[in-house]
Amino acid sequence: MTEKKLVCVSCPMGCELTVVLEGKKVVSVSGNRCPRGEEYARSEAVEPRRVLMTLVRVEGGRDRVVSVKTDRPIPLRLFPKAMARVRELSVRAPVAIGTVIEENFLSTGANLVTTRPAR
Amino acid sequence: MRTYTVDVLVVGGGAAGMAAAAAAAREGARTVLLERGERLGGVLEQCIHPGFGLHRYREELTGPEFAHRMRQELDDSGAEVLTGATVLEILPDGPAVKVVSPKGLKKFRPRAVVWAVGARERPFGALRIPGTRPSGVFTAGLAQRLLDLEGLLPGRRAVILGSGDIGLIMARRLHLEGVEVRAVLEIQPFPGGLTRNVVQCLRDFGIPLLLSHTVAEVHGRERLEGITAVRVDEHRHPIPGTERRIEADTLILSVGLIPEVRLIEDTVPLDPVNRGPRVNGRLQTEVPWLFAAGNCVAVFDLVDTVAELGERAGASAARYARGELPPGKPVPLVRGENVVSLVPSYLDGTAESARMYLRVPRPMEGVAVDVGGVVRRRVPVARPAEMIEIPLDGDALSELSQKERIVVEVKPK
Numbered sequence: 001m002t003e004k005k006l007v008c009v010s011c012p013m014g015c016e017l018t019v020v021l022e023g024k025k026v027v028s029v030s031g032n033r034c035p036r037g038e039e040y041a042r043s044e045a046v047e048p049r050r051v052l053m054t055l056v057r058v059e060g061g062r063d064r065v066v067s068v069k070t071d072r073p074i075p076l077r078l079f080p081k082a083m084a085r086v087r088e089l090s091v092r093a094p095v096a097i098g099t100v101i102e103e104n105f106l107s108t109g110a111n112l113v114t115t116r117p118a119r
Numbered sequence: 120m121r122t123y124t125v126d127v128l129v130v131g132g133g134a135a136g137m138a139a140a141a142a143a144a145r146e147g148a149r150t151v152l153l154e155r156g157e158r159l160g161g162v163l164e165q166c167i168h169p170g171f172g173l174h175r176y177r178e179e180l181t182g183p184e185f186a187h188r189m190r191q192e193l194d195d196s197g198a199e200v201l202t203g204a205t206v207l208e209i210l211p212d213g214p215a216v217k218v219v220s221p222k223g224l225k226k227f228r229p230r231a232v233v234w235a236v237g238a239r240e241r242p243f244g245a246l247r248i249p250g251t252r253p254s255g256v257f258t259a260g261l262a263q264r265l266l267d268l269e270g271l272l273p274g275r276r277a278v279i280l281g282s283g284d285i286g287l288i289m290a291r292r293l294h295l296e297g298v299e300v301r302a303v304l305e306i307q308p309f310p311g312g313l314t315r316n317v318v319q320c321l322r323d324f325g326i327p328l329l330l331s332h333t334v335a336e337v338h339g340r341e342r343l344e345g346i347t348a349v350r351v352d353e354h355r356h357p358i359p360g361t362e363r364r365i366e367a368d369t370l371i372l373s374v375g376l377i378p379e380v381r382l383i384e385d386t387v388p389l390d391p392v393n394r395g396p397r398v399n400g401r402l403q404t405e406v407p408w409l410f411a412a413g414n415c416v417a418v419f420d421l422v423d424t425v426a427e428l429g430e431r432a433g434a435s436a437a438r439y440a441r442g443e444l445p446p447g448k449p450v451p452l453v454r455g456e457n458v459v460s461l462v463p464s465y466l467d468g469t470a471e472s473a474r475m476y477l478r479v480p481r482p483m484e485g486v487a488v489d490v491g492g493v494v495r496r497r498v499p500v501a502r503p504a505e506m507i508e509i510p511l512d513g514d515a516l517s518e519l520s521q522k523e524r525i526v527v528e529v530k531p532k
Contacts, residue, residue, distance in 0.1 A: 007314050007315070007318050009315035009318050014314030014315055014502075014505070048323070050323065051169045051179075052295075053167050053168045053169060053181060054167075054295055054296070055167070055266075055267065055270060057270070063270075064269060064270035064271075065269075065270030067167035067181065067183055069167075069169060069181055076323055083295055083296075083297075097183070097184070115167060115181040115183045115184050116164070116167075116183035116187065
């Protein structure tokens, strides 16, 4: 059995979590003050996932870029590949908030969506 | 110059102002919101990272998404919005507010004003760092605006001074966009920002955080070429012999926010530590027609809190405009041990309930907050980066209002 110390980032409380692992299996989580802490620890100890936030180029509009995010967390290890893919993308103005730029982004099951309108 | 009579005039179109205007309009007040820029949302528009709205909307939103929802609430409320409108002067007699916009000069005669203009970044000049004055030095918020709103990279290799949340967020944003972030320097022996930002913005990407470090010198003629980093002792004095040069073309400063009070500082008493106006539990200042909310009162951690304060200020201003808010006896809140930021500054027995917000000066464990011996609240872990929020119910408020002064302190329990 191995023990991993993590800081929960689900909210600003920043609970200090202890995860006990057997191989890749989570045996126990302690130190959390809410159920989201346990959920976070179970995922973080095995495969850290994050929401990616970045910009996509806008063509034919007043705005040069539009802010985007993955609509659910994707594996952190994919971030370099994700940024390389984002640099190849562009959208044509105008774009509404919540527009899907790419479905099933890098086969993660997450969509890349705009987080503001672009003109 | 045309004169407009309104019930509530809100100055500032960020989270606090949008919430205040919506709340005032929902209370039935004829409300106008003034925003000097072209779009509403304030700093939210350039905060493209997630982490907003967990309290207010029970889901995690990015800044622009949070602003978008607040804008919808504002539109539904019936408040009138004027963008491109800058306040030139506030005349306490009347009161009257002079405004310039692309359509010319206007004068407002409001019954109540909500000041919600946010904070400004401490500039490079205020730090008095020796060396040259090349280009390539940016405040974190300016770099964020350039990158995330305008799509312009500030440089190629960056050093960040200050580990406040904006500095940490910018470290991650710059790293993701291909800028080499050489280090984040923090003069204090602990990080300035939230723990989750230290984890998600630095540790995730292997960006070094140098605690007890600052910039001793800036190098470069036209463009920044590098900085000298130095370790500091517990009195923040540089330790000779610990200097090292870090090559960089960009220096990002995340060294604090200061509430913006220029147009009201001659009108209203300020709190010397918060640096914003002194307010009561209803966000009313000591000038009865002037209310204030958000980061112009004190610098808060969460936009959710700022929006909540905005709502309370807007609703209070609407009630004042209707003549429903008689003055009470002010009882000052006094800082005892281990309290820096503290909101409100006084209670006056007019609120049914209130919330108190305070900040400790250094990380502490196993402490309790004591409010005038009436309310006591245990805090297992207190950090300067995380404000402590204490609800005060009606019973507590009526007991506290009987006192001459209320000492607020944080002590080992």
